[in-house]
Amino acid sequence: MLAVLRNAIFRADRLTLVLLVLALTALCGLPLALLFRLGIAPDGVPDITPLIEALGSRSVQKALWNSLETSALASLLAVLTGTALALVIGLTDVRAKGVLVFLVLLPMMIPPHVTAIAWIQALGPASPVLRALGLAPEIGATHPLYSRAGLVLLLGLQAAPLVFLLVRAALRAFPRELSDAARVSGASATRMLLRITLPLLAPALLGSLALAFVASLGNFGINALIGVPARIPTLPLLIWQRLASFGPDVLPNVAVLSVILGLVTLVALWAQSLLQGRMRSQLIGLPQAPLAIALGRRRLAVEGLLWAFIACILVLPAASLLATALVRTYGVALGPSSLTWDNFAEVLWRQSVTLRAFGNSTLLGALAAAGIAALSLPLAYFLTARSAFARRLAALGAWQAEIAYAVPGLVMSVAFILALIRPLPVLNVSLYGTLWIILLAYVACFMAVGLKPVIAAFLQMDRSLEDAARVSGAGFGRRLRKVFAPLVAPSAASGAILVFLTAYNEVTVSALLWSTGTETIGTTIFNYEDGGYTTLAAAMSVVVVLATVVIMIAMNGLARKVPAGTIPWRD
Known part of the structure; x- marks a missing residue:
């Protein structure tokens, strides 16, 4: 009897599940638990006094209000923009829809700080494009983006593709019978939009609003590059500035601020979940091909506005970004006499810091993508298993990964600093200040990105394949390797590429974790721009954008081998 019990406890599948959940808890849950412990229970006993004291500070109140105000306005702008684009592209007969979807989603894959740099150069007095058109502001005039409206505009444009993606997916899930019945009853396209489409889109719109709010709230690149010169302090900026102060109480201080930022995020997500549950409508019928409402004579005008x-x-x-990268000095008009490739040569061949940053980001992105793909395979298997216990236990690990992805990257950075600032027990090895701490943070923050495509693949799989493998005597490990891994490999590869793109371009997570020798592309571009080396920042940004576009185009090669919706810009 004891042997049977021991065999049941240490079965390979159960042991794998337990180890997997423990690993996700150590990566995602434990750092956040340490952060909240230092923020609200510094002596081991829950005490909200530090939070109350922090909220009583005028600087924290101002930063919190600015964060809430700009994020709320930006999320409204993102919902209006993204929803309008989704409705026009998703429900009408405009041409070149595939190209339009790709281009609309492209800004979501470009780093926010690169977006900010590009817009700063596009609309400033030294803008090469506006100067050529005679529309540039006068030299010495205040930059139009260095304002609250400019901050809201860039945050909203950065989050709009996310809204477009979610609303478009919701539109494609609508049963065609609803719109057909409305059309047969004589409803116009406008009436159908107001009476059927928008009410049924309400849960998706609410979810998009909450996610756009959270994305704007934790956006470090745009907040830093616009908020600092515009003198608009926000919580991400305050955390970054106080951690850089190196005071005696810096970690407890930053932990409290991070807890405030994390709590605002979790409250927003909780409110979204609660309201979505009350607004959800049950739809009858299978999703079919979306509408293609004929625009008639208006199609050319609508397409013109889209383009x-x-x-x-x-x-x-x-x-503007490219023109800035091609001149010797920022502000000089681009022309035959000022054209130079020296900035690209500088960042690609001469500057050791940029070469190191490209190497570090490539290595970190590749390792994070490979690690997440390896973890996603068994986790997705258990999340879709027949055993309710296995699904619940796996869901505990997946839930922690979702929380780590949802909270702002700066909060996760502070959490990892607290978790790894001391040497690891037993091993007595310190990971703080090394590439390893950034890698672990990437795996924790982006696990949810790589997991979703693999779950989608498992949900579409016939589990009789596993039954056949069991009957043939294949163990758990052999079933994963020989049966499931080959079938979900395209989806895992798609998720891994998305993880690589996200990690390769990010700056929010690594902003507080990098040190000399562990620079990433994001931190190097930010430091160049912050230090006044605008042409080098522009050249490096152009390289990053080109690399992003090439990788996104290469992902189209997987489109026929992965479940529908795995690649965001493909149906």
């Missing part, structure tokens, strides 16, 4: 909008949000900043 003009894309030109404004992509071509103008991209052209």
Whole structure:
């Protein structure tokens, strides 16, 4: 009897599940638990006095209000913009939909600090494009983006593709019978939009609003590059500035601020979940091909407006970024006499810090992608298993990964500093100040990104394949390797590429974790721009944007081998 019990406890699948959940708890849950412990229970006993004292500070109150105000306004702008684009592209007969979707989602894959740099150069007095058109502000004039409106505009444009993605997915899930019945009853396209489409989209719109709010709240790159010169302190900026002060109580102080930022995020997500549950409508019927409402004579005008909008949000900043990278000094007009490739040569061949940053980001992105893909395979298996116990236990690990992804990257950075600032027990090895702490933070923060495509693949899989493998005597490990791994490999690869893109371009997580020798692309670009080396920042940003576009185009090669919706810009 004892042997049977021991065999049941130490079965390979159960042992794997337990180890997997423990690993996710150590990576995602434990750092956040340490952060909240230092913030609200510094002596081991829950005490909200530090939070009350922090909230009583005028600087914290101002930063909190600015964060809430700008994030709320930016999320409203993102919902209006993203929803309008999703409705026009998703429900009408505009042409080149695939290209339009790709271009609309492209800003979501470009680092926020690169977006900020591009717009700063596009709309400033030294803008090469506006100067050529005679529309540039006068030299010495205040930059139009260095204001509350400018901060809201960039945060909203950065979050709009996320709203577009979610609303478009919701539109594609609508049963066609609803719209067909409305059309047969004589309803116009406008009436159908107001009476059917928008009410049914309410849960998706609410979810998009909450996610856009959270994304704007934790956005460090845009807040730093616009908020600092505009003198608009926000919570991410305050955390960054206080951690850089190196005072005796810096960690407890920063921990309290991070707890405030984390609590605001969790409250927003909780409110979203609660309201979505009350607003959800049960739909009858299978999703079918979306509508293609004929625009008739208006199609050309609508397409013109779409392409003009894309030109404004992509071509103008991209052209300004490239023009800045091709001149010797920022502010000089681009022409035959000022054209130079020296900035690209500097960042690609001469500067050791940029070469190191490219190498570090490539290595970290690749390792994080590979690690997340390896963890996603068994976790997705257990999340879709027949055993209710296995699903619940696996869901505990997945839930922690979702929380780590949802909270702002700066909060996770502080959590990892607290978790790894001391040497590891038993091993007596310190990871703080090394690439390893950034890698672990990447795995924790982006685990949810790589997991979703793998779950989608498992949900579409016939589990009779596993039954056949069991009957043939294949153990758990062999079933994973021989049966499931080959079938979900395209989805895992798609998720891994998304993780690589996210990690390769990010700055929020590594902003507080990097040190000399562990620079990333994001931190190097930010430091160049912050230090006044604008042309080098522009050149490095152009390289990053080109690399992002190439990788996104290469992902299209997986489109036919992965479940529908795995690649965001493909149906």
